[in-house]
Amino acid sequence: MTLFSLARKNIKGNFNNYFVYFVTLVFSMVIYYTFTSLQYSEKIQESIELSDTMSFMFGVSSIILILFVAIFILYSNSFFTRKRKKEVGLYAILGLRKKTIAKMLFYENLVIGIIALVIGIILGTLLSKLFAMILIKLMGSITDVDFGISFLAITQTVIVFMVIILFTSVQGYRLIYRFKLIELFYAEKKGEQIPKVSLISAVIGVLLLVVSYWLILKPFPDEFTTEYLIKNYGIAFVALFIGTHLFFRSVTVYLLRLSQRNKSRYYRGTRIIETSRLLFRIRGNARTFTVIALLSSATICFLGATYSGYYSNEKRTEEVVPFSYSHLSKGPEFDSQVESIIKADHRHPIKAQLDIPVIQVKGILSFQLDYDINPVQLISESTFNKAANALNKDETVSLSRNKAAVIQPRFTEYTKSVFKGENITIQLPQESSKLPFVHMVESNVLPFDYPDFFLVVSNEMFAEIAKKEAPLTYKVYEVENEVTAQATSKKVNKLVGNDFQVSSSFYTEYKQGKEGNAITLFIFGFLGLVFLAATGSIIYFKQLTEANEAKGHYEILRKIGVSRKDIRKSIKKQSLFVFGLPLTVGILHSCVTLYFTSNFMSNLIGINLIVPILTAIVFFVIIYAVYYVLTVNTYNRIVNK
Amino acid sequence: MNIVVEAKQIKKVYGAKGNIFSALEDIDLTVMEGEFVGIMGPSGAGKSTLLNILATIDDPTTGNIVVDGINLTKMNEEQLSAFRRDKLGFLFQDYNLLDTLTVKENIILPLALAKLNIKELERRADEVADKFGIRDILNKYPYQISGGQKQRTAASRAIISKPSLILADEPTGALDSKSATDLLESLKDLNEQDKATILMVTHDAYAASYCNRVLFIKDGKIFTELVKGKRSRKEFFNKVLDVLSALGGGANDVI
Ligand SMILES: Nc1ncnc2c1ncn2[C@@H]1O[C@H](COP(=O)(O)OP(=O)(O)OP(=O)(O)O)[C@@H](O)[C@H]1O
Numbered sequence: 001m002t003l004f005s006l007a008r009k010n011i012k013g014n015f016n017n018y019f020v021y022f023v024t025l026v027f028s029m030v031i032y033y034t035f036t037s038l039q040y041s042e043k044i045q046e047s048i049e050l051s052d053t054m055s056f057m058f059g060v061s062s063i064i065l066i067l068f069v070a071i072f073i074l075y076s077n078s079f080f081t082r083k084r085k086k087e088v089g090l091y092a093i094l095g096l097r098k099k100t101i102a103k104m105l106f107y108e109n110l111v112i113g114i115i116a117l118v119i120g121i122i123l124g125t126l127l128s129k130l131f132a133m134i135l136i137k138l139m140g141s142i143t144d145v146d147f148g149i150s151f152l153a154i155t156q157t158v159i160v161f162m163v164i165i166l167f168t169s170v171q172g173y174r175l176i177y178r179f180k181l182i183e184l185f186y187a188e189k190k191g192e193q194i195p196k197v198s199l200i201s202a203v204i205g206v207l208l209l210v211v212s213y214w215l216i217l218k219p220f221p222d223e224f225t226t227e228y229l230i231k232n233y234g235i236a237f238v239a240l241f242i243g244t245h246l247f248f249r250s251v252t253v254y255l256l257r258l259s260q261r262n263k264s265r266y267y268r269g270t271r272i273i274e275t276s277r278l279l280f281r282i283r284g285n286a287r288t289f290t291v292i293a294l295l296s297s298a299t300i301c302f303l304g305a306t307y308s309g310y311y312s313n314e315k316r317t318e319e320v321v322p323f324s325y326s327h328l329s330k331g332p333e334f335d336s337q338v339e340s341i342i343k344a345d346h347r348h349p350i351k352a353q354l355d356i357p358v359i360q361v362k363g364i365l366s367f368q369l370d371y372d373i374n375p376v377q378l379i380s381e382s383t384f385n386k387a388a389n390a391l392n393k394d395e396t397v398s399l400s401r402n403k404a405a406v407i408q409p410r411f412t413e414y415t416k417s418v419f420k421g422e423n424i425t426i427q428l429p430q431e432s433s434k435l436p437f438v439h440m441v442e443s444n445v446l447p448f449d450y451p452d453f454f455l456v457v458s459n460e461m462f463a464e465i466a467k468k469e470a471p472l473t474y475k476v477y478e479v480e481n482e483v484t485a486q487a488t489s490k491k492v493n494k495l496v497g498n499d500f501q502v503s504s505s506f507y508t509e510y511k512q513g514k515e516g517n518a519i520t521l522f523i524f525g526f527l528g529l530v531f532l533a534a535t536g537s538i539i540y541f542k543q544l545t546e547a548n549e550a551k552g553h554y555e556i557l558r559k560i561g562v563s564r565k566d567i568r569k570s571i572k573k574q575s576l577f578v579f580g581l582p583l584t585v586g587i588l589h590s591c592v593t594l595y596f597t598s599n600f601m602s603n604l605i606g607i608n609l610i611v612p613i614l615t616a617i618v619f620f621v622i623i624y625a626v627y628y629v630l631t632v633n634t635y636n637r638i639v640n641k
Numbered sequence: 642m643n644i645v646v647e648a649k650q651i652k653k654v655y656g657a658k659g660n661i662f663s664a665l666e667d668i669d670l671t672v673m674e675g676e677f678v679g680i681m682g683p684s685g686a687g688k689s690t691l692l693n694i695l696a697t698i699d700d701p702t703t704g705n706i707v708v709d710g711i712n713l714t715k716m717n718e719e720q721l722s723a724f725r726r727d728k729l730g731f732l733f734q735d736y737n738l739l740d741t742l743t744v745k746e747n748i749i750l751p752l753a754l755a756k757l758n759i760k761e762l763e764r765r766a767d768e769v770a771d772k773f774g775i776r777d778i779l780n781k782y783p784y785q786i787s788g789g790q791k792q793r794t795a796a797s798r799a800i801i802s803k804p805s806l807i808l809a810d811e812p813t814g815a816l817d818s819k820s821a822t823d824l825l826e827s828l829k830d831l832n833e834q835d836k837a838t839i840l841m842v843t844h845d846a847y848a849a850s851y852c853n854r855v856l857f858i859k860d861g862k863i864f865t866e867l868v869k870g871k872r873s874r875k876e877f878f879n880k881v882l883d884v885l886s887a888l889g890g891g892a893n894d895v896i
Pocket residue numbers: 655656662664682683684685686687688689690691
């Protein structure tokens with residue numbers, strides 16, 4: 001019998017052991033291939049307007065993905081090897097030469113890896129079409145995905161995974177040389193000792209968590225420097241990391257031990273069995289739990305934050321570009337040219353069309369404001385009210401002769417109280433006039449342009465100033481269903497040029513935001529899915545290994561008179577703990593971190609994070625729930641049949 | 642005196658069509674309250690199979706079993722579990738202790754499962770721990786104690802719920818002679834003082850000599866039966882050896 005065929009026989013015989021590992025491999029390959037094939041897809045790159053950003057983001061994420069996938073594969077490989085140490089020891093005792101065994105393990109690993117690679121790429125080809133459609137749907141493009149095989153992606157996937165497979169194969173080759181025979185035999189017995197309670201490390205764990213939460217939740221200081229950011233959140237992160245580990249390692253042990261104290265509860269029903277089993281397993285699981293909790297909280301955070309960007313894109317765009325089209329009037333001929341383009345678009349009929357006269361003047365505030373206000377843009381009360389009305393905002397102002405209302409500068413958080421009781425001095429060629437602030441409104445009328453300092457003044461005042469300083473006139477249009485006005489926006493943009501820092505048409509700004517957000521959302525979603533599936537699988541594998549080790553345990557219980565139903569219940573409780581604990585800690589961490597992020601983000605762009613965060617959490621819980629059910633069923637099948 | 646076990650026409654067949662193997666054939670067995678019955682026979686004779694069937698861990702292909710007035714063949718899984726918990730005590734060669742529980746927790750497990758109140762539970766735990774002399778190892782874990790101590794722990798667990806029937810499958814199989822004698826003495830005390838009914842499978846003639854009655858099984862059938870009666874243990878031991886050599890096959894199992 002050749003070595004190769006012995007290895008093949010082995011794989012056949014140990015199918016169950018191999019299966020889990022095999023699935024891990026295929027899964028990683030599918031994910032990676034899908035990702036790279038999207039990255040290289042010309043169809044997708046053509047169809048969007050931000051392809052540079054996209055390929056950059058894809059590039060960075062694919063590196064993260066490789067790292068993650070490599071770690072995941074190495075982890076499950078060591079897991080899988082541990083299960084086989086005994087078998088390898090047996091070969092050695094039966095008199096197979098070390099070299100023969102080593103070669104056998106090498107080939108085995110290689111064969112599994114290559115088969116997995118072929119299957120992975122085939123499945124990946126199918127799946128990448130699906131994911132491409134999801135991405136395009138998210139971006140709101142209407143391209144058809146006719147998505148073939150990407151040779152570039154295949155080559156890259158093959159190279160990356162052949163390296164990983166070769167590495168694990170060499171590990172397999174070295175297995176027999178790395179351990180003494182006795183170690184191979186007792187491989188499965190390790191880690192089964194009742195953990196000691198360490199009150200000190202439990203207390204330190206709790207303290208570290210409290211400290212890190214406190215650091216994260218602490219309000220921002222007045223001066224927000226990079227140094228502060230690194231120091232404060234760096235310490236917070238380290239404390240969170242160690243605290244989480246100690247939490248799983250000591251605090252849970254302590255709590256479980258505590259629950260054993262209450263004998264009349266503990267000695268009642270199957271609680272005694274569950275508690276003691278959990279106690280036994282917890283040390284071995286502490287590291288996994290820590291990784292899972294931190295990974296899931298990071299994923300929820302990123303997912304929540306990116307989703308909220310995506311989610312609030314329309315709202316943000318409405319703020320930045322209030323009207324569907326806006327442009328500076330450049331004479332009747334030019335204006336009517338623009339108008340006729342917009343009017344020609346019958347699918348987006350005009351709802352409102354306004355002229356917005358703006359006077360730019362120099363102004364001096366009666367107080368210190370860290371915002372460059374000049375030139376101040378004046379608009380009249382009636383213009384503001386008409387514009388707000390056209391945009392369906394119910395803000396109106398009515399001002400007596402020489403009072404003024406300020407429009408909150410965009411991307412700032414100034415409140416009414418900042419302007420209350422203060423005034424601004426407008427400087428005109430011959431004179432200057434002092435206007436007290438009476439109001440602050442939040443509706444914007446023109447696309448964003450820095451500095452964004454608009455002042456609403458009374459109609460009389462406006463007319464008076466207009467005599468001395470000629471106003472500029474902006475033409476604005478609001479059309480039905482502006483989010484789809486692609487063709488017209490393109491034409492208008494070409495004609496009017498860059499009147500503002502942002503695009504002059506709503507659609508363009510909206511679409512760019514949507515695409516950018518869609519890509520980040522897609523990538524984080526994708527990575528999140530991978531992390532989620534990987535962490536779920538890790539718990540799943542662990543539980544299954546445990547189930548195989550615990551067969552005898554449950555057999556004894558059945559002999560003593562625990563019914564199958566009760567055993568199932570007991571398995572459910574334990575699995576709930578094993579899945580629920582890291583997830584709960586992860587969610588808690590992510591809530592705290594997101595609280596910080598949302599403070600940070602709403603400072604910047606003013607968006608609401610609650611819905612997107614909840615969505616991300618619910619999504620997480622659902623996927624974990626699926627894994628939970630899967631685990632309970634398989635566990636039950638192993639020990640309770 | 643009451644009948645504790647009444648098994649009639651027990652048959653156990655393993656395997657599917659074409660490859661049928663019959664492990665037990667028409668076994669009849671009656672055990673009275675307070676009896677200490679031994680079951681002997683060559684390896685593969687069907688002793689463990691019979692015990693497992695009586696223990697409701699396995700079910701017979703045909704036949705009828707009544708334990709303590711309850712017909713086992715008519716019960717569903719949940720009722721059987723409750724029956725095992727409340728009426729039966731087990732003792733196995735490999736102890737079957739849960740390594741995640743301390744000695745004490747192992748012992749009280751059946752009572753905890755039956756949700757007995759804590760006071761009574763503690764009282765009984767003390768009682769059996771004293772009986773088997775394992776008081777000072779109560780807080781240790783199984784991996785920290787010796788084989789003999791493990792078996793005494795298992796025995797404590799078997800009797801703590803005051804079962805109607807104690808089933809033991811080669812309980813002394815893994816013990817040295819001193820530990821084996823200790824255990825057998827304890828079982829004898831239990832039988833004589835507490836009137837416990839015990840059914841014990843053994844390969845060891847010395848262990849069998851502690852019984853009131855020994856059944857011999859060969860090829861799934863009852864071969865013969867020996868009753869101790871007024872004989873001394875030494876005499877009974879020799880009798881058992883005689884039957885074993887007549888039985889053949891099993892003779893090499895005798896030490
Ligand atoms: N699950 C099974 N499937 C098929 N045959 C079985 C099964 N369990 C037991 N047997 C067979 O039934 C016969 C009786 O087995 P049993 O375990 O009762 O023997 P035993 O008398 O206890 O032997 P020992 O003294 O070696 O423990 C044996 O021949 C065994 O091979």
